Amino acid sequence: xxxxxxxxxxxDIGVLENYTLDIAYGTDENDFQLEINRNNxxxxxxxxxxxxxxxxxxxxxxxxxxIIDNIKVNTELNVVTYSGRSWHGIMAxxxxxxxxxxxxxxxxxxxxxxxxxxxEYIGLSDIFTxxxxxxxxxxxxxxxxxxxxxxxxxxxxxEFGGKLQIRYEDGKAVLSAVHLIxxxxxxxxxxxxxxxxxxxxxxxxxxxxxxxxxxxKDRHVIHLFTDEYGGVQPYSRVESPVKxxxxxxxxxxxxxxxxxxxxxxxxxxxxxxMENYVRLDRQPADWAVKYGDxxxxxxxxxxxxxxxxxxxxxxxxxxxxxxxLAEYTNYYEKDGTGxxxxxxxxxxxxxxxxxxxxxxxxxxxxxxxxxxxxxxSEYKAVxxxxxxxxxxxxxxxxxxxxxxxQYFQKKKKGGYTAVLGVKKGKKTVAPAWKARRYYTSENxxxxxxxxxxxxxxxxxxxxxxxxxxxxxxxxxxxxKPSFVPGAVYKKxxxxxxEMVKSGIEKLKESSLECDSITIDLDLTGSYDIGDIVGxxxxxxxxxxxxxxxxxxxxxxxxxxxxxYEIGKEA
Numbered sequence: 001x002x003x004x005x006x007x008x009x010x011x012d013i014g015v016l017e018n019y020t021l022d023i024a025y026g027t028d029e030n031d032f033q034l035e036i037n038r039n040n041x042x043x044x045x046x047x048x049x050x051x052x053x054x055x056x057x058x059x060x061x062x063x064x065x066x067i068i069d070n071i072k073v074n075t076e077l078n079v080v081t082y083s084g085r086s087w088h089g090i091m092a093x094x095x096x097x098x099x100x101x102x103x104x105x106x107x108x109x110x111x112x113x114x115x116x117x118x119x120e121y122i123g124l125s126d127i128f129t130x131x132x133x134x135x136x137x138x139x140x141x142x143x144x145x146x147x148x149x150x151x152x153x154x155x156x157x158x159e160f161g162g163k164l165q166i167r168y169e170d171g172k173a174v175l176s177a178v179h180l181i182x183x184x185x186x187x188x189x190x191x192x193x194x195x196x197x198x199x200x201x202x203x204x205x206x207x208x209x210x211x212x213x214x215x216x217k218d219r220h221v222i223h224l225f226t227d228e229y230g231g232v233q234p235y236s237r238v239e240s241p242v243k244x245x246x247x248x249x250x251x252x253x254x255x256x257x258x259x260x261x262x263x264x265x266x267x268x269x270x271x272x273x274m275e276n277y278v279r280l281d282r283q284p285a286d287w288a289v290k291y292g293d294x295x296x297x298x299x300x301x302x303x304x305x306x307x308x309x310x311x312x313x314x315x316x317x318x319x320x321x322x323x324x325l326a327e328y329t330n331y332y333e334k335d336g337t338g339x340x341x342x343x344x345x346x347x348x349x350x351x352x353x354x355x356x357x358x359x360x361x362x363x364x365x366x367x368x369x370x371x372x373x374x375x376x377s378e379y380k381a382v383x384x385x386x387x388x389x390x391x392x393x394x395x396x397x398x399x400x401x402x403x404x405x406q407y408f409q410k411k412k413k414g415g416y417t418a419v420l421g422v423k424k425g426k427k428t429v430a431p432a433w434k435a436r437r438y439y440t441s442e443n444x445x446x447x448x449x450x451x452x453x454x455x456x457x458x459x460x461x462x463x464x465x466x467x468x469x470x471x472x473x474x475x476x477x478x479x480k481p482s483f484v485p486g487a488v489y490k491k492x493x494x495x496x497x498e499m500v501k502s503g504i505e506k507l508k509e510s511s512l513e514c515d516s517i518t519i520d521l522d523l524t525g526s527y528d529i530g531d532i533v534g535x536x537x538x539x540x541x542x543x544x545x546x547x548x549x550x551x552x553x554x555x556x557x558x559x560x561x562x563x564y565e566i567g568k569e570a
Contacts, residue, residue, distance in 0.1 A: 001053050001062075001558045003034075008046040010127075010171040016040070018557060021051075023064055023086055026529045026550030026565065030089035030150065032066050034082040041080045043068055049082070050168040051555065061167035061174070064553060066090065067127075087128075087166050087173045091150035094122045099358040104143035108361040108446045111137035111162055111177035115153060119175070122149050131176040136414050137162040138387050140444060141362070154530065158547075161392065163530035179414065182436060183527070184534025204230065204510040206256040207263040210503040212271040212495055220271075220495040222247055224503045227255045232504055242276035243492035247500075264510075266503050274494040277303045283483040284490070291481055295489040303489060310476035314339055317473060320466040328463040332472040342471060344461035350379050351458055356450040364447035368455045379455060384445030390416050391440050396433045404430035408439045416441070526562065527551075533566060 003016045016036060023032040034049060036042075043049070050065030069084035085093060096118060098104050105121070107114045116130035142156045153175070154164050163180040166173055206228075212220040225233040233253040238246050256262070277295055284294070295303040314332060321331075332339040350368060360367075368379040390408055397407070408416040419438060421428035527533065527548045534546075550565035 001051050001555060001560065003555070004050055004052055005043050006048045006050075006171075007044075010048065013047075014042065016042070016049075019555075020557075021049075021064070021555040022553070023066070023555075024550065024552045025063075025086050025088040026548075028550070030086050030092050032064075032084060032086050034068075035079055036082075038073060038075070038078045038080050041073075043071070043082050045069065045071060047082075052168075061169040063087070063166045064555070065168045065173070087168070088150045090127065091124070091153070092148045094124060094149045096122060096144040096147050096149055096152050098145055102358060104145050106359075106362050107142050107144070107156070108140055109138070111135040111139050111157060111160065112175075114139045114142070114156065115164075115175050115177060118144075118149060118153060124149070127173060129172045129174055131174055133176070135162065135177040135179075137177050137179065138389055138446075140387075140389060140446070158530055160389075163528050165528060179410070180528070180530045180532065182532040184532050203260070203262050205262050205264045205507060206230075207254065207261055208266050208503050208507055209263065210266045210268060210496075210499045212268055212499040213273065214495075220244070220499070222249055222496050222500060222503075223251055223254070224500065224507060225251075225254045225256070226507055228260070230507070232507060235500055241494065241497070242278055243494055244496060246494075247496050266499075266506055268499050268502060271495070271499040271502070272497075274497045276492045276494055277489040278492050279486055280488045280490055281485045283485075287483055288480075291483075293491075295491060296487060297489065303491075306481050306488070309479045309481060311479055312339075312474045312476050314472040314474050316469060317471050318468050320468075321473075324466055325463045330473075332474055333470055334472075339472060339474075342464065345464055346459055346461045349458045349460070350455040352452070353454050353456060354452055360450055361447045366456075368457055369453055370455065379457070382448065382454060385448050386443055387446050389442050389444060391442065392436055393438050393440060394435050396435075400433055401430045406440075408441055409437060410439075527564060 003019055003021060004012055005014060005016060006012045016034075018037060018040065020035045021032060022034075024030070032049075045068055047068045048065065049068065051062045052059050053062050054060070064086075066086035067084050067090060068082045070082070072081040072083070073079075074081070096105055107117060109117075112131045112133065112135050119125055119128045119130060137157065137160050139156060139160055142159060144152050144156075147155070157163055157177050158180070161179055162177045165176045165178055167176070168174070204226075206226045208224040210222050210224060212222075214220050222235065224235055227233065233255060234248065235253065236247050241247055254261075277297075280294070284290075287294075291306050291308075294306050296306055298304050317331070324331075328342045328344065331342045333342055350370075353367070357363075357367075364382045364384065367382045369382060371378055371380050393407070397403075400407075404419050404421065407419045409419055411417055416439060419431065422431050529548055529551060531548045532546070533548060546567040548564050548566055552563045552565070554561045
């Protein structure tokens with residue numbers, strides 16, 4: 001291994017010898033410390049350091065490197081220490097903010113292309129680039145909101161079965177999305193192979209007291225319970241609760257009691273209040289005076305307050321009114337035996353877009369492209385590109401034995417293939433089920449790749465030409481609405497929906513955190529952040545698995561030593 005140092009312009013200067021490099025990255029730290037003899041001092045702030053290795057007779061980049069932010073000198077020990085941010089730390093020092101006017105930065109597409117968009121968006125293209133290879137990992141509508149770039153990218157890839165790899169080559173750190181490896185599937189350690197410590201907690205939180213909005217006795221409180229296997233117990237009296245009274249607010253659904261109960265308070269004072277609309281079959285007692293507090297479902301599937309109707313009288317106009325050009329829609333014209341509002345004259349203009357709109361990946365169907373066959377021409381709405389996503393199955397499907405061929409499994413060299421049956425006598429039957437090995441597929445549409453050929457539609461409407469004895473003015477009389485059973489709605493407020501959703505996630509996290517592994521991974525191989533490892537203790541039969549969350553590397557004079565931390569809370 002060669003430790004190369006380069007100046008601020010990324011120009012290589014030389015190779016260091018007789019050094020000790022410590023670098024850590026993952027859940028935290030994401031920095032390095034490099035010690036050399038003071039007589040060999042050669043670097044300045046802003047210099048880069050990186051490790052090169054050899055493979056099959058050629059030099060290859062590694063993930064180890066970063067920028068020097070600090071220099072410390074110890075004259076007693078005659079040592080100079082350079083320290084700074086690793087490649088991971090540089091990204092972690094930049095935040096992915098939503099575009100102006102938007103709640104999130106939303107990305108969809110091939111994973112490496114999404115990484116490239118992030119790097120360009122946060123302004124780190126001078127030091128980072130994304131691999132040009134197709135990762136075969138598809139990101140679908142992933143939202144970022146004020147998250148640091150390193151952990152944001154890692155979380156995005158993890159969501160879709162991927163992990164991040166980095167190598168420094170040709171003056172840039174190259175970021176690549178690759179499929180994470182679940183070593184627990186085929187490299188599960190057992191206690192006959194290597195020494196380790198596994199812990200499986202059998203009593204995670206099984207009673208969560210969720211506290212939402214309100215003060216003291218008026219605070220909204222609901223109890224969530226699980227059974228001994230972590231299954232969340234019913235928390236509402238109806239399948240789809242829409243108002244507070246639909247929820248079970250007592251402790252009648254509690255399963256684990258006494259010494260088996262593990263309770264925790266979940267303080268969520270800012271839980272959102274949901275608004276729901278409930279259909280009424282009976283006329284409310286206050287209808288005559290408060291009909292305006294009730295709602296109807298309009299033709300746009302929107303709920304609007306009921307209003308008194310207007311009885312109209314139409315009068316023919318013989319001369320143009322002074323406000324015709326600005327308020328022509330306040331006038332009417334004959335429509336058979338009735339009347340209709342005067343319609344304006346619409347003019348459509350298509351404006352070419354020179355830069356990719358911020359909402360392109362989400363709202364591409366709102367844009368147009370020009371199409372001509374030499375005879376006719378028109379603007380057509382942009383169509384999506386169909387993609388396929390594979391979803392990992394953690395529980396055995398009920399139709400596995402009969403329809404196993406409709407499921408998929410990963411190929412060793414990437415991609416997916418349909419599950420094949422196994423021979424059992426003269427019959428072909430389903431292979432043995434194993435969690436997290438098989439997948440279902442689903443098709444979805446994503447935005448096509450942006451190019452400067454798309455248009456937005458701008459429509460303007462103006463008054464029609466005035467014509468005497470054609471248009472009418474109107475006068476109105478107010479008439480209160482009648483109650484129609486099944487067509488009137490009451491707005492109900494649900495203080496618990498958001499709190500329950502978040503509380504259930506917290507209970508699931510509590511169950512996941514019950515498994516832990518402590519092991520010296522130097523004995524078993526090389527892993528990346530995000531890879532899944534597992535262990536089985538033969539005597540007790542305890543089996544657990546967790547992701548690799550931190551990598552700690554020490555390189556002393558070319559000799560490498562690696563240790564890892566495992567688990568979400570590592």
